[in-house]
Amino acid sequence: MKLFAIFGDPVSHSRSPLMHNFLFKTLREDSCYTRVHLTDGSKLRETFFNLDLSGANITVPHKEAAYEACDEIRGFAKAIGVVNTIILEDGRLIGYNTDADGFMEAVKPFGKIQKVLILGAGGTAKALASRFLQDDVHVSVLNRSESRLDYFKELGLTCNSWDSFICEDYDLVVNTTSAGLKDDAYPAPKEMIEDILSHTSYAADAIYGKVTPFLQLTQEKGITYKDGADMLLYQGVLANHLFCNKRYDLKITAEIMQKSFAI
Ligand SMILES: NC(=O)c1ccc[n+]([C@@H]2O[C@H](COP(=O)([O-])OP(=O)(O)OC[C@H]3O[C@@H](n4cnc5c(N)ncnc54)[C@H](OP(=O)(O)O)[C@@H]3O)[C@@H](O)[C@H]2O)c1
Incomplete structure (x- = not known):
């Protein structure tokens, strides 16, 4: 099973676990998504590896620390120095930004x-x-x-x-x-x-x-x-697309995740 998480402070309010777990369950993905209350952003990298995560989202106030924690930055995140999604790839942390x-x-x-x-x-x-x-x-x-x-x-x-x-x-x-x-x-x-x-x-x-x-x-x-609900939905859709190695159509991912809001 693959484990994913959201890092933040505060993080208890986050609906990301609900959205991603609903999608994993619906599509029978052998994955689970949890939340991690992280107060010190400089501990993000070691916490990611200690928890044996396959990927993560990062929320307030650690998105700039997440940029620093990565081995490689891809796409739009490179220009802004802000990362909200991390994927583990061959033992390296790859950072993306799906918020914008x-x-x-x-x-x-x-x-x-x-x-x-x-x-x-x-x-x-x-x-x-x-x-x-x-x-x-x-x-x-x-x-x-x-x-x-x-x-x-x-x-x-x-x-x-x-x-x-x-x-x-x-x-x-x-x-x-x-x-x-x-x-x-x-x-x-x-x-x-x-x-x-x-x-x-x-x-x-x-x-x-x-x-x-x-x-x-x-x-x-x-x-x-x-x-911010629709922003949350679509940044989550784009992040999940990366978590699932782009196996599912974005429109289908959005439709499934949208349903999790009704739970
Ligand atoms: N819906 C979504 O999917 C989504 C995605 C991303 C972020 N968000 C939300 O967006 C917000 C910001 O996230 P972030 O990562 O950009 O945070 P951040 O990097 O920590 O920036 C926070 C900003 O808020 C300002 N601020 C904080 N408290 C304030 C107050 N009481 N009065 C006026 N300004 C205040 C800060 O101003 P100073 O510079 O003066 O400190 C700073 O400009 C959070 O609420 C987060 O949950 C939602």
């Missing part, structure tokens, strides 16, 4: 996005910003602390911390901060979020499984929005 493509699939129903505001400057923000740039979307980034904005400045993006932000019009605003995950915080001061929501057509939150304060305000403004 997962998110793009999730916001497809919103139609063409030309201007996006990303709230946050962590691993998810890096992945989404770089992926939007590939599609020539105008990207602005707003983060609590100035220090994390360097990566985005080097990409030539409009970057602000809270004290220098001036709101513009956006097609989409995305919350990629972990504000609202464990607490009732807004991704920026409430008045600033209200102003932003008055200047956007659509909103999305990477957090899933709860109505965050950000989404609560979005609802109150009557804006069309998505929480």
Whole structure:
């Protein structure tokens, strides 16, 4: 039997075990997926080998540590230094990023996005910003602390911390901060979020499984929005495709995993 896991802190909220195990069971794959609460990201590599894993997903706050833990990085993860999926291949750890493509699939129903505001400057923000740039979307980034904005400045993006932000019009605003995950915080001061929501057509939150304060305000403004459930689904579909050595069609994988949400 192959064993897979998700590493994170916190990790108890993660629906990934449910999604992957449902798929393994449905397709009679001899595999199992568990969660590992990891507080120290520098221990990721040794924990992976100690548990004899065949692959893993990595969530907040270890995606940059996961990049460092790998022997080789493939695809989009190389450009952003952020890994959310690891595969064991001939004793070596191979890192991938499936978050960005997962998110793009999730916001497809919103139609063409030309201007996006990303709230946050962590691993998810890096992945989404770089992926939007590939599609020539105008990207602005707003983060609590100035220090994390360097990566985005080097990409030539409009970057602000809270004290220098001036709101513009956006097609989409995305919350990629972990504000609202464990607490009732807004991704920026409430008045600033209200102003932003008055200047956007659509909103999305990477957090899933709860109505965050950000989404609560979005609802109150009557804006069309998505929480992170579809992003979770599609990043999981792409990760599972790698776990199962690309044996199953992506559409079938998505259909099966979607059913796990009803459990
Ligand atoms: N749906 C999905 O499939 C999916 C996929 C990926 C990620 N996510 C979610 O996305 C979120 C971010 O993940 P990540 O890996 O990018 O995290 P990360 O690298 O740790 O970055 C966290 C970001 O959140 C900001 N932040 C944290 N607490 C805040 C607060 N109280 N107020 C304002 N800003 C705050 C941080 O700002 P500072 O720089 O100021 O500290 C930083 O920019 C998590 O909630 C994760 O669960 C969901």
